[in-house]
Amino acid sequence: MLENQVKAKLRGIVGDAYFKDDIETLVTHSYDGTPMLQQLPEGVIYPQNTAQVSAIMKVMSEHQIPLISRGSGTNLCGGTVPVQGGIVMVMHRMNAILEVDMQNLTATVQPGIITKTFIEHIEGLGLFYPPDPSSMAISTIGGNIAECSGGLRGLKYGTTKDYVIGLECVLASGEIMRTGGKLMKDVAGYDLTKLLIGSEGTLAVITEATLKLIPPPKHKKTMLAMFKDMYGAARTVSAIIENRIIPATLEFMDNPTIRVVNDFAKLGLPLDMEAILLIEQDGEFETVERDIARISEICQEEHADQISIASNQEEALKLLTARRSAFTALARLRPTTILEDATVPRSKIAEMVQQINRIAKKYDVQICTFGHAGDGNLHPTATTDARNHDEIERVEAAFEEIFEEAIRLGGTITGEHGVGLVKAPFLEWKVGSAGIAIMKNIKQGFDPLNILNPGKMFAKESRRRVVIDHV
């Protein structure tokens, strides 16, 4: 437990109201969006500015207490579960948009701002910030940066890392560091900005970010292509890219997902399809029309069973809703929904989906697959029940084999959700022992006392996926 002396110091920094260690607060910061994980912190602190964060880090260093930065706790990798105790630092109060620079097309924000609030503000100014994780109504920009979140627009516009050009952060020592800036070009030394993006709160606390903005697309068109043959759908994905068309969105749902979505959203989708692709293109009017026409042709060449192009925004929205409701619909099937994040080169999508189905059968578990086909990022999702220990073990074994398969196909263990706690045992599979060694050295350089989000990213041992049930 925390010593009173430490508590007093922390209260001195943020004020009595913003350091809490009552049981309600501890319980409500003992979890995140990841199923089946929970561990109580020893205190929760809500800083208001960078100076306070710096002062807090100094106390943490002095007493060697773990610190876990937290946005909205929507991550799906156990990233904010305080597995080694310590203090959870909630960034919500640092939620200002400090500047929108209309000349340089950049925005500078504090990390606690909700992504959607930021996007709405930017769109109100006639500008565009493309990263759109499905959780954007809740997640924070800081969390997005720390996980390098992607979204439905990732294929054409890239993910969070493509839009962060400058950061201010507080190091484990309490020192404040700035990287990058409003510059489009900068090769002065190692690229620390990129290093911090996706660092999952293990290297530093992000306290400010400068983001690149772009002009919004003028026109948009959405279509749905349905296939009776999985390979047809997969070949379509590769063929579109081969034809040098990069759609804004290229999403995939497999048959079990179609069934569930349809049942839930009553969309009248055909149930005998092996796969559905949801495709959206945006840009100049002529380009969009030409691309969509060409994509339709490709779908036909690959024997799509049905193609429907949304005639208006309302219809387009209905189609997008179908895809977005996938997770929603799956979550209603069984009490526990475990959504994973295996990613393969996009030419391997069909093979990966077939492997997933084979593995699900082998372990006798229910796995539905949907995801961002355009960037090879699949979300095989197990619907199960945390109370059925036997089944959970089979689910874990199945996922282990799925990751193995993904890597065999040249893919990775996570495309956007991060390593955190749950994928730490698999990291070495992807990056190799040399990769792990260099990453550990980097961690050591930033955080010699190992107080920033300890226990994440690097597992004690490789392979076994840990599941901690309650405290």
Place this chain on the structure above:
Amino acid sequence: MSNATAKSLQESLKLKLDYDQLTNCMRCGFCLPACPTFKETGVEAESPRGRISLMKAAVDGIMEPNVRFEEQMGHCLGCRACEPACPADVKYGQLIEQARDAIEDHTTQHRTWVKGVRKIVFGQLFPHQNRMKLLGKGLRFYQKSGAQTLARKTGVVGLFSKQMSAMERILPEAAGKGVVDQLGTRVPAIGEKVGTVGMFRGCLMDVLFTETNRKTVQLLAKAGFDVVIPEAQNCCGALHAHSGEMDQAKQLARHNIRAFQEAGVDYIVSNAGGCGAILVEYDHLLHDDAQWQEQAKWFASRVKDISTILLEKGRPLPFTEGPGVRITYQDSCHLRNVMKAGESPRKLLKQMPGATFVEMKDAGSCCGSAGIYNLTQPDMANTILDHKMDHAKATEAHYIVTSNPGCLLQMKLGIDKHAPGSPMQAVHIVDFLYERV
């Protein structure tokens, strides 16, 4: 009192909370932006995900539920905006009722006088329509006799909490006569009959808003319904259920079901979102009562809000062109989130010739009234109302239309506080429609 009293709060939470629902919450946080108390405070414990995690932690033995736990459950408005936002379809409304039910058996929080008052109000007053009427008469006497003026002048009302005195100022003139006294128990359809409906008169509605009740009946008759108002009906039990008085709520429900079954109606019409929401959930309320399951389902499936029934089942009302006014609509949380009828009032209002409908920002978010919440949690209720009134004023509407007495009073309170002297008025949708047919 139940025999659970002897056991700890933890044990009765274990008994009463539906563990399946607790497990269904996957902690995704999708409900956070929908929750007014989270919006106001930004604190996880003040969010649906936070409250569910507290309930689960208490049941799992991770924490001992204490006074703070009770307070947190009390902070929830019960507006249920978190339910439609939840991908996993967690029945939050049921969880909070179960938690409050368990707390009610044990509470260390209420001071004895609160307990006493609740006992009288819930046990002796609400279930008895004749006593409610008496209360109405008393209130009317108080308002008419000059006692009100005296009380205001002398500041006696101020002796109650500030909140009470604010409420006192905006209370409408109470009626001594309920809707049955005025119209009888049967009112025939005007013109060709399209069906028979039972009118749920509500206890507060019938005392404080008798005029609205009368107009409801008359609108229904104009739309082609024979209207029956069973005398035997009583309070819907919503306040009881939301405050943890489950046994009484169930008793009231059984009574109402019988009254309306005997009346032989096609639909049961409610003009108060708060009542309507529990009426459509009678089947859930009585789900462990095998004897009443069928009847409860019969009842629940027939409940409709006044706007929905006028829009979907009745003959279209011949609205006349009224003066050119701007109107906006404040949702009743229960109408929107539980009865899923947020669209019908809007559709009706948009049909109104001469009136311009302006959507208010965050119209779907709770106004802070929430049953007796504005009396039990005045601070939070006031903050929420302050923000609500900013949005309301921005619409520059002449009328804020509502569908529930609690919301109506809260809007009146808001106007009184934030827009005194402005032409803005709060009205019940029935009163607004009635003026224009």
